[in-house]
Amino acid sequence: MKVLKFGGTSVANPENINKVKSIVQSSSKEKLAVVVSAFGGITDILLNTLQQASEQDDVYKSGLEQIEQRHIEVIKALIPVHNQSAILSKVKSALNILETLLEGSFLIGEITPKLSDKIVSYGELLSSYIISEFFKAEGLDATFNDSRELIITDNSYGKAIVNFEKTNANCKEYFESDQHQIHILPGFVASSNDGNSTTLGRGGSDYTAAIVAAAADATLLEIWTDVSGMYTANPRLVKQAKCVTHISYEEAMELSHFGAKVLYPPTIQPVLGKEIPIVIKNTFSPDDEGTLITKNTNGGGKTVRGISHVGNISLLSLEGPGMIGIPGISKRFFETLSLENISVVLITQASSEHSICVGIADEDVDRAVETVNEAFEYEMARKKIKPVIVEKDLTIVALVGDNMKSHQGLSGKMFSTLGKNNVNIRAIAQGASERNISVVIKKADVKKALNSLHEEFFEENIKQLNLFVMGVGNVGSKFLNQIRQQKKYLKDELQLNVRVIGISNSRTMAFDENGIDLNEWEAVLGKGEKADKENFFDKVNELNYRNSVFVDNTASDEVANSYPNYLKNSISVVTCNKIACSSDYTLYRELKQLAKKYNAPFLFETNVGAGLPIIDTLKNLIASGDKVNKIQAVLSGSLNFVFNNFNDEVTFHDVVKQAQEEGYTEPDPTIDLSGIDVMRKILILARESGNQLDIEQIENEAFLPQESLDTNSNEAFFESLKKHENGFQELFKQAKDADSKLKYVAQFENGKAKVGLQKIPKGHDFYNLEGSDNIVLFFTERYPNQPMIIKGAGAGADVTASGIFADIIRIGNF
Incomplete structure (x- = not known):
């Protein structure tokens, strides 16, 4: 004999009950005991109605009407018209008694445990009777039996304790004497020694099924519910959760005790001693394998199940x-x-x-x-x-x-x-x-x-990173495109599942808890809510995802000042924004300390050299015990582009304009041409070398006229360049006459830093630096005469985006 138990969702409506019938039919080659719960939601309605009645609130009558309507609708949907009369009569008779009981609670203005058990038992009693009549009408060899005649308990109403000696004897006698093939039993309900209705507590229908299975020496107990077994975690909270196909009784009890709602701990106890297998199956996907629970599985060698x-x-x-x-x-x-x-x-x-x-x-x-x-x-x-x-x-x-x-x-x-x-x-x-x-x-x-x-x-070492990206302009859009292109590679080769959960520009912001489709991110952002930096942080913090990374692709002071908030909440920060690391030294140190304290990486490789591994190399030198003596570098891809393309046949204005249009400069080109950008970069390298330095201590040998530096708009700036063209041509002539090239050089030595335009002679490492390339020379104790050289493209949206991408991968490998 097999015992099948169907929960409330499995019998919530006529459509689901038909699914139950199909499952029972496919199992009917042997004798079956079918235990059913109340129709989905009915038990809650009964309890709520009783509470209202005890509070002498007339609204309880609407709950009673709802209960009656639900059951009558099921009967009319499932039972042929010519069979309905007797069934409706019996159900209405039971509902009349229920009404009387509720009236009693209303009149005395209280609930007793005994009355509560009697009232709440009607859910299972009615559902099991209706289902048994439906099975009969469908030609199945089915019969209804009231579990209160089989399961005997004490008088602990609400969570009665079973008298197994009497219960086992009753079940054994009943199943041996009754020859019907299918026995429909209400779950959850029992009766005391003196014949009063009792209930078996939370998970009572599962418990009923286990009691019957053990008493009848069943070959198998099947628990049919709305999920396909017991999962490695709650699939509603963990999308990657997997069904556990085989598990031990003890493991199942532990999992069910700690919230795995498909099974309740007391359920297992009656079948445990007799080693009757339990299978958890899905009523709505009956072909799914489900979970088999037996004596010992060895877990397939797995430690955590x-x-x-x-x-x-x-x-x-x-x-x-x-x-x-x-x-x-x-x-x-x-x-x-x-x-x-x-x-x-x-x-x-x-x-x-x-x-x-x-x-x-x-x-x-x-x-x-x-x-x-x-x-x-x-x-x-x-x-x-x-x-x-x-x-x-x-x-x-x-x-x-x-x-x-x-x-x-x-x-x-x-x-x-x-x-x-x-x-x-x-x-x-x-x-x-x-x-x-x-x-x-x-x-x-x-x-x-x-x-x-x-x-x-x-998850086989696949690590999920959840990105929140602020700034989706030139660099940001390239970055999102690179993530989209490499998503499969990252997962297959690096075991990284990278999702973009939130994005923002200066106008709108958008979030998708399951990850934004990067093929449609522009449309998603276009439909987003109004951008607000504080609200963006609040949303990131509220989502509280593991391995969260805030990506700043802006040049905003306000965004840079928000980094401490992210780090304090263990949200990693990756940025190409140089402001934070080149601002006051105390903020720089605070960010580094917060990253350590809250185990949240703070990475800014693209602050110097875009996608070049300059900062990472410097960190490795320091970590390995080397000491930096001197740094010489051409660190502005935009300035190198400008001076590589400037000559006596083209105006300085036109070259700078070209650099801006091709994305080599900041939106405000004075940041690059004033030397501020290079000052920030050499400052960051000095700090990463272990030196305490602020930007005010860096000597800046400016080549721009003061009038150009004092302009307050791009239009005025470019007009000033035209005005001072002769001065720029003179700079070029002096370098040409000296057989040199103009390069904007940054240097740090003996605790001091300076930046400025220099004439670089032939043979120097900087002389043949082409296009927008950067170059850094690290003179250290290990490289005293022949420096370590890092050279390559140091500007442009694509390489900057790739540098941000590299920092994301570094976080994935932490």
Whole structure:
């Protein structure tokens, strides 16, 4: 014999009930017990209606009407017209009794546990009767049997305790004597020794099915629900979660205890002793393999089988010097909670005995605080024990697996993964069986924690990066295009799944929690909300994704000043914006320290040399123990482009205009031509070499006339260049006469830095620097005479975007 249980969603409406019938028909070669829940949502309506009646609120009658309407609609949809009369009569008779019971609650203005059980049992009693009549009408050899005649309990209404001796005898006798092939039974309901209706508590229909399966020595228990088995994590929160095809009883109990809603822990107990297999199947995808639960699976060699969580938890802490070495404190604490019927889901105690911390449901907190403070009133008055400390809005996250026992490093791996993503652990618990490692975290961090842990333990080392990109102009658009082009390569070759979650320009911003389609990002941004830098940060922080990276492609002071906010929330920052790293030294140091403190990389390779690995190389030199003595460099791709193209046959104005139009200069070209941009770059290199320096200390030998520097618009600036063309031509003539070329050079030596236009003679490393290329010479203790040279394209949207891309990959490899 097999036992099949169908949950509320499986029997929520006529269409679903037809699916149930098809599943039962395909299994009807052997004797079946089919346990069904109430129609989806009916139990909640019953409880709500009872509450309203007890509050003497007439609105309860509308709930009763809703219940009647739902059941009659199902009958009319499923049962042939000529069979409906008797069924409708019986259902309406039952509903009349239900109405009387609710009237009684209304009149006395209260709910008793006994009355509650009697009323709530109508959900399963009605659904199972209607389904049995439908099966009969469809020609199936089916019969209805009231579970209250089989399952006997005590009088603990709401969560009755089963008398297995009587229950097993009743079930054995019934299934041996009744020859029908299909037996329809209401789940959740039972009866006490004196014949009163009782219920089996949360997950009661699963429990009913397990009780029947064990009593009848079933070959298999099938739990049919709305998901295709037990998953490695909640698939609603972790998109990459996978179905676990085979799992042990113990693992299933651990997972179900910590929130895997497809199964409840008591369900397994009756079948555990008889080693009856359980299969979790999906009513709406019956061909899916599902999850098989048996005695021992060895987990296929896997250590962690699943990650689960239970929410709405509060921590209750009792602590004080008066607890140390005093026997019986723990007993009194737990006894106090037990007498209030408060369930403890997690326990942790300091080895010093100075404190005990327990996790309980949020709904029990106020009651728990009041009763515990009362129980320890004497000790608290004498300052031996502090009043109870409460932390709310928490969640327990648990790793589960039989093979976790004695497997070294799992706890460390779990804590490290959470720590890297700024998930603070409030409490830790691990049983002696080592089948479960539990941590308590903030409710707001649940999604991030589950996804981080799932990525670490289940996703074959594929790391997901979630990008939030501000600035999608010339550089930003190239960057998004490179991400789109390389997405498959990154995943296949580097095990990186890079998603762009948010984008913004100066006008609008847009977010997609599942990742923006980079083929359509312009359209998505066009339909976005009004851009706001503070709101952008708030949204990034609210989403709270693991491995979040803020990408700044702007030249904005305001955006640069927001970096501390991102880093403090463990959001990495990648930027081509030089302002932050070249501003006041204290801000530069703060950003570096925040990156370390919150484990959030702060990368700015493109601040110097666009896509050239200048800063990364310098970092490696310093990290390996080398010391920089001198830096000489041509660091402005725009200025190098200008002076490589300027001669006595073309005006300086035209060359600068060309550089701007081709994207070699900043939108405001005075930033480049004034030397400010080069000053920032040499300042960053000096700082990265370990020197404390501010931009005011850098000597700037400007070549632009003061009139050009003082202009306040691009139009005025370009007009001033025309006016001073003779001066620029004189500079060119002097260099030509000296058989040299003009290069704008930055230098740092002996703690001092300067920038300026120089005449570079033939034979010098800078002389043949073409186009917009950059070059850096590092003279160090290891390279004293022949410097380390880095040379290549140092400007342009494509190479800058590629440098940002490289920093993203570096973060992925951290």
